[in-house]
Amino acid sequence: MSLISMPIFLTLGTVGNLLNCLVFLQKTLRSNSCSIYFVAASIAYLLFLDFSIGTNLYAIYFKDPTTYISPYCKFRTYFLSSCLCAARFILAFACVDRYAMCSRHSRIRNFSQPRIAAYVIAIIVGLWILIPIHVLVFYKVENGRCTVPEAYLYFNAAYSVLIGAALPPGIMIVFSALAVRSLRGIRKSIRQAIVQVNNASIRDSATTTPMSIRIKQHDHQLLKMLLVDVILYCLSNIPPPMSNIYSSVTLKWNKTPEQIQLQNFFTYLVSQFFIYFSTSASLYTNLMISKTFRHELISALLRHFLSTRRVLIRVYTNGNTNNTVRPINGIVGANTAP
16 A cells, blocks of 8 residues: 555655746745745755655665664654654644734734744754754664654654643634634624615715725635645644554554454554645645635746747757858858868
């Protein structure tokens, strides 16, 4: 199953995350703070997918280095944990950004700026370079396996629940709900203001009603894409910590071969399939739900195609010009005597 699914996830995920970066870096979107969060999350997902699946495929066809090289065992686990956790919290703070964007308070709205987003992303990356350092300490090669001491398993289970199933989804759900609530409040206020203007009940209602907070179409689309990413994250990233808890609790239980096979399959499903799916599906969900995203992707691809075509034509034209036989001294076909 891994031989079938992993190359598919590798291809779809690499293409998808690269195209995500291409779209969100377009001129119409890159000035939006949420786009910066999307780009950073796509880069983290890209690093995670390519390194994780690439090393897994290498281990299938060749001898797995994690079974005999302890530094590699430590670094691989550390790097993947850093990338995945950074992406999770970047997505979580994108939800905070959308809440700030929809807020009625100007001080809170100031958080939704590209400059602030860049600072927040830098802090998140720095923290997730430091926080997983314990992985470098406790992971080791033992009996041909990249493993950890038994006591560390319980800490790892609690750690996985905290950073995978508690903090990121908690932040995402709370601030996404607040953003949607604020957006509905703004729409309601605008509708009421329009009704007041149409009925001419208050002559200066256009200036006294809360219509000063206007949400652009791009912001609507970005919020929709973010909400879908949050749902996808919650469905695919909460089960793995639960699997870690089950493995830790049942570590010393006597299990039948059938139970072991079922547990191994479930572990693969939640620790690889679900996570690979969530880290590679963003482009395709964005294409399904966002008209703006589809338009920007098509426009970007057309621009790159046309620019590449112009370059190729220029190179071809210059090559033909250089290969043309030029006359000497401006005389064509003249016979000169020796």
